[in-house]
Amino acid sequence: MAGRILQFLSGLTLLLTICQAAVIEKYFNMTWVMANPDGMQERKVIGVNNTWPLPVLEVNKGDRLIVHVYNGLGDKSTSIHWHGLFQNSTNEMDGPSMQTQCPIVPGASFTYDFTVDQSGTYWYHCHTDLCYPDGYRQMLLVHDDDAWFTNQYKEEFAVTVSDWYHNLVEDITFISLSNPTGAEPIPSNFLFNDSIANTKLSVEPNTTYLLRIVNTGAFVAQYFYIEDHDFTIVEVDGVFTEPQQASLIYVAVAQRYSILFTTKASTSRNYGLVTIADQVLLDGIPDTLSLNQTNWLQYNSSAAFDPVNVTLNVVDENPAFDDYSLVPYDKEPLFANPSKVINLTVSMGILENGKPYAFFNDQTYTKPKVPSLYTALTSGEEATNEAVYGDYTNAFVLDHLDVVEVVLTNNDGGSHPFHYHGHNFQVVSRFPSYGEDFYSLANNVNPQAYDPNNHTAFPKYPMRRDVAVLPPMGNLVIRFVANNPGVWAFHCHIDWHMQQGLAATFIEAPLEMQKRLSVPDDHFAACKAAGMPYAGNAAANTKDILDLSGQNKPARPVPAGFTARGIVALVFSCVAAFAGLAAITWYGMAPLSSSEQVSMVASHLRTSDE
Ligand SMILES: *[C@@H]1O[C@H](CO)[C@@H](O)[C@H](O)[C@H]1NC(C)=O
Ligand SMILES: *[C@@H]1O[C@H](CO)[C@@H](O)[C@H](O)[C@H]1NC(C)=O
Ligand SMILES: *[C@@H]1O[C@H](CO)[C@@H](O)[C@H](O)[C@H]1NC(C)=O
Ligand SMILES: *[C@@H]1O[C@H](CO)[C@@H](O)[C@H](O)[C@H]1NC(C)=O
Ligand SMILES: *[C@@H]1O[C@H](CO)[C@@H](O)[C@H](O)[C@H]1NC(C)=O
Ligand SMILES: *[C@@H]1O[C@H](CO)[C@@H](O)[C@H](O)[C@H]1NC(C)=O
Ligand SMILES: *[C@@H]1O[C@H](CO)[C@@H](O)[C@H](O)[C@H]1NC(C)=O
Numbered sequence: 039m040a041g042r043i044l045q046f047l048s049g050l051t052l053l054l055t056i057c058q059a060a061v062i063e064k065y066f067n068m069t070w071v072m073a074n075p076d077g078m079q080e081r082k083v084i085g086v087n088n089t090w091p092l093p094v095l096e097v098n099k100g101d102r103l104i105v106h107v108y109n110g111l112g113d114k115s116t117s118i119h120w121h122g123l124f125q126n127s128t129n130e131m132d133g134p135s136m137q138t139q140c141p142i143v144p145g146a147s148f149t150y151d152f153t154v155d156q157s158g159t160y161w162y163h164c165h166t167d168l169c170y171p172d173g174y175r176q177m178l179l180v181h182d183d184d185a186w187f188t189n190q191y192k193e194e195f196a197v198t199v200s201d202w203y204h205n206l207v208e209d210i211t212f213i214s215l216s217n218p219t220g221a222e223p224i225p226s227n228f229l230f231n232d233s234i235a236n237t238k239l240s241v242e243p244n245t246t247y248l249l250r251i252v253n254t255g256a257f258v259a260q261y262f263y264i265e266d267h268d269f270t271i272v273e274v275d276g277v278f279t280e281p282q283q284a285s286l287i288y289v290a291v292a293q294r295y296s297i298l299f300t301t302k303a304s305t306s307r308n309y310g311l312v313t314i315a316d317q318v319l320l321d322g323i324p325d326t327l328s329l330n331q332t333n334w335l336q337y338n339s340s341a342a343f344d345p346v347n348v349t350l351n352v353v354d355e356n357p358a359f360d361d362y363s364l365v366p367y368d369k370e371p372l373f374a375n376p377s378k379v380i381n382l383t384v385s386m387g388i389l390e391n392g393k394p395y396a397f398f399n400d401q402t403y404t405k406p407k408v409p410s411l412y413t414a415l416t417s418g419e420e421a422t423n424e425a426v427y428g429d430y431t432n433a434f435v436l437d438h439l440d441v442v443e444v445v446l447t448n449n450d451g452g453s454h455p456f457h458y459h460g461h462n463f464q465v466v467s468r469f470p471s472y473g474e475d476f477y478s479l480a481n482n483v484n485p486q487a488y489d490p491n492n493h494t495a496f497p498k499y500p501m502r503r504d505v506a507v508l509p510p511m512g513n514l515v516i517r518f519v520a521n522n523p524g525v526w527a528f529h530c531h532i533d534w535h536m537q538q539g540l541a542a543t544f545i546e547a548p549l550e551m552q553k554r555l556s557v558p559d560d561h562f563a564a565c566k567a568a569g570m571p572y573a574g575n576a577a578a579n580t581k582d583i584l585d586l587s588g589q590n591k592p593a594r595p596v597p598a599g600f601t602a603r604g605i606v607a608l609v610f611s612c613v614a615a616f617a618g619l620a621a622i623t624w625y626g627m628a629p630l631s632s633s634e635q636v637s638m639v640a641s642h643l644r645t646s647d648e
C-alpha cells in the first residue's frame with residue numbers, strides 16, 4: 039500500500055513538473071548597433087532590439103523556449119544555433135544554415151520553438167557563414183534544482199570569455215589569395231563578460247559560489263584561474279561531473295565549465311580572476327595585445343583592485359587540468375563495440391585558386407543548394423544513400439542507434455576544438471593529452487595516428503562533452519550513440535576554420551527522421567525569401583534524386599606537378615612583385631600599422647615552409 043501511495047505521489051510530482059514547465063517567448067529584432075566593449079574602438083556589432091550585449095537567456099529544465107527572429111540587419115543573413123541543446127525531435131530548430139534551415143535573409147523572419155530537456159551551461163550564436171565574431175553570441179543558462187550540487191552554493195555567477203576583433207568580419211582578409219598560409223586573424227583584444235578589467239564578483243567570506251564560464255570566442259582558447267583559490271569542477275558542456283579539484287582550466291572556444299569555489303575567511307583584500315589567451319594558437323603577438331586580463335573576486339570594495347602579475351610560468355608549472363580524467367556524474371559506461379567507424383583526417387592547404395581551405399579526408403565542406411535536412415525529408419527511400427547529400431558536403435549516413443566512433447587524426451600543426459550538434463560524446467582516447475605534452479607533436483612531419491589495436495585503456499566512465507580539442511599532429515577518438523534522428527553538423531568550432539570548410543554533416547536515421555520530424559511553414563517561407571530551393575537532392579533535383587549535376591563545387595585541387603608549397607611560393611612572389619613590398623601585402627589588403635604584424639607574418643611563413 040505504502041509503495042502504491044509513493045508511486046502515486048511520484049506520478050503526481052511528475053505531472054506537476056510537466057504542468058509547471060514555463061513557456062518563455064522572446065522577440066529578437068537583429069539590428070546593427072555601435073559598441074565599444076574594450077574602450078579602444080567603437081564598432082558595429084549585431085544586437086537584439088538595438089542593444090548589445092545580447093540578452094542572457096535563462097530557463098528551467100523542461101521549459102519551452104520560443105524565439106521569434108526578425109532579421110533587421112539589412113545586409114547580412116543570419117540564423118541561431120542553440121549550442122549544446124540536443125533538439126531531440128526538433129532537429130529543424132538547430133540553426134546551422136544549409137544543414138537544417140535556409141539562412142534568414144534581411145527582412146525575413148523565422149521562429150525557433152523547442153523544449154529544453156537538459157540542464158547546465160549553454161550558449162546561442164549565429165550559424166550562418168561568419169557572423170558570430172560580430173558579437174552575435176550570448177549565454178543560455180538552464181537551471182535545474184535537481185543538480186547534485188544545487189545545495190552547495192549560496193549564489194551563482196556566469197561570465198563569458200572571448201576574443202574580440204575591432205573589424206567587421208567582412209573587413210578582415212582571410213580566405214584570400216593574399217593569405218595562402220591560412221593565418222588566422224589575430225584578435226584585437228580579449229574580453230571578459232564583454233568588457234575589460236571591469237567585472238567584480240562581489241563575495242562574502244567563508245562562502246561557496248558557483249561560477250559558470252563560457253568561451254564565446256571565434257578562435258582562441260583561454261586559461262582561467264582564481265588567484266590563491268582552488269576550485270571544484272562540477273559541470274562541463276552541460277554534463278554534470280563528479281567533483282574534481284583543479285587550480286587552472288583550459289577553456290577552448292565553445293566549451294563551458296561550472297566550478298564551485300569557497301571564499302577565504304578574511305576580507306582584507308581582493309583576488310584576481312585571471313584569463314590568459316593560449317598564445318600557441320596565435321601566429322604572432324602584436325605589442326599592443328595583452329594576452330592576460332585580471333578581473334576580481336571582490337571581498338572588500340575599499341581595498342585595492344590590482345592586476346595580477348601573470349607570468350608564463352603559471353601555465354608551464356601548472357599544466358591545465360586534463361578534462362579527459364573527468365567522470366560524468368551519471369557514470370554512463372563506455373559505449374562498447376562501435377557499429378560504425380568514421381575516420382576523419384584533418385588538413386589545411388590551398389586549392390587551385392590559391393586560397394587557403396581546410397579539409398576532412400582531403401575534402402573541403404561546400405554548402406549544398408538545399409539544406410541537408412530538407413534533402414533527407416524529401417528523398418524517400420534514397421535518403422539513406424549518402425550520394426543524395428552531394429559529393430562535397432562530407433555527408434555520412436548513420437543508422438538509428440548505431441554506436442558511432444569518430445577517429446580524428448590531425449595532419450595540421452594547430453589544435454582544433456571539434457563540436458558535434460545534437461549530442462554530447464564520450465572522449466575515449468586522446469594523444470597527446472592536455473597538459474605539458476599537448477603541443478609536443480606540433481612540429482612533427484607526420485601525424486601520430488590512432489592505432490585501434492594499441493592504445494591506452496579506455497576510461498570506464500569516459501568524460502562526455504560537446505566540444506573536445508584535437509591536439510596538433512595527434513589524434514582524438516570520440517564515441518556516441520545515434521539516438522537522435524536528424525541532420526547534425528560536426529565541425530571545428532574555430533569559426534575561421536569552419537568557414538574554410540572544416541565541417542561534415544552526419545545524417546542520423548533518415549527514415550526515422552521522415553516519420554518523426556516536421557518542418558513549420560515559416561521555415562520554408564525563409565527559403566522562399568532567400569530564393570532557395572527546399573526540396574530534392576544537394577543539387578535541388580527533385581525528379582532524379584541521384585542526379586547531382588549542378589551541385590555546388592569547391593575550387594579544384596592544386597594540379598599534379600605543383601606542390602601546395604610551390605603554389606604558395608608562386609602566389610607569394612606574384613604578390614611581392616605586384617606590390618614590391620612583400621611583407622606588408624602578405625597578410626592582407628587591410629592597412630597594417632605595426633611592424634609586429636609584419637614580423638608575425640614572416641614567422642608564420644617560416645614555420646609553414648619548414
Ligand atoms: C524587442 O522589441 C519588441 C518590440 O518592441 C518587444 O516586443 C520585444 O520584447 C523586445 N525583445 C527583447 C528581447 O527585448
Ligand atoms: C527592427 O528594428 C529596426 C531598427 O530599430 C526597425 O526599423 C524595425 O521596424 C524593427 N522591426 C521589427 C519587425 O520589429
Ligand atoms: C555578465 O554579463 C551579463 C550580461 O551581458 C550579465 O547578465 C551577467 O550578470 C554578467 N555576469 C557577472 C558575473 O557580472
Ligand atoms: C570564517 O570562518 C572561520 C573559521 O570557520 C571563522 O573563524 C571566521 O570568523 C569566519 N569569518 C567570517 C568573516 O565569518
Ligand atoms: C577593507 O579594505 C580596507 C582598505 O585596505 C581596510 O582598511 C579595511 O579594514 C577592509 N575591511 C574589511 C572588513 O576587511
Ligand atoms: C612580476 O613577477 C616577476 C617574476 O616573478 C617579477 O620579476 C616582477 O618584478 C613582478 N612584477 C611586479 C610588478 O610585481
Ligand atoms: C600579461 O600582461 C602584461 C601586460 O600586458 C604583460 O606585461 C605580461 O607579459 C603578460 N603575461 C603573459 C604571461 O602573457
Ligand SMILES: *[C@@H]1O[C@H](CO)[C@@H](O)[C@H](O)[C@H]1NC(C)=O
Nearest residue numbers: 378379380381445488489490
Ligand atoms: C579507419 O581506420 C582504421 C585504421 O587505419 C582502419 O582499420 C579502418 O578500416 C578504417 N575504417 C573506415 C570505415 O574507413
Ligand SMILES: *[C@@H]1O[C@H](CO)[C@@H](O)[C@H](O)[C@H]1NC(C)=O
Nearest residue numbers: 469486487489491492493494
Ligand atoms: C604500442 O604503442 C606504444 C606507445 O606508442 C609503443 O611504444 C609500442 O611499440 C606499440 N606496440 C606495438 C605492438 O605496436
Ligand SMILES: *[C@@H]1O[C@H](CO)[C@@H](O)[C@H](O)[C@H]1NC(C)=O
Nearest residue numbers: 124126127460461462521522
Ligand atoms: C532522444 O529521445 C529519445 C526518447 O524519446 C531517447 O531515447 C534518446 O536517447 C534521446 N536522445 C538524446 C540525444 O537525448
Ligand SMILES: [Cu+2]
Nearest residue numbers: 454530532535
Ligand atoms: Cu580548427
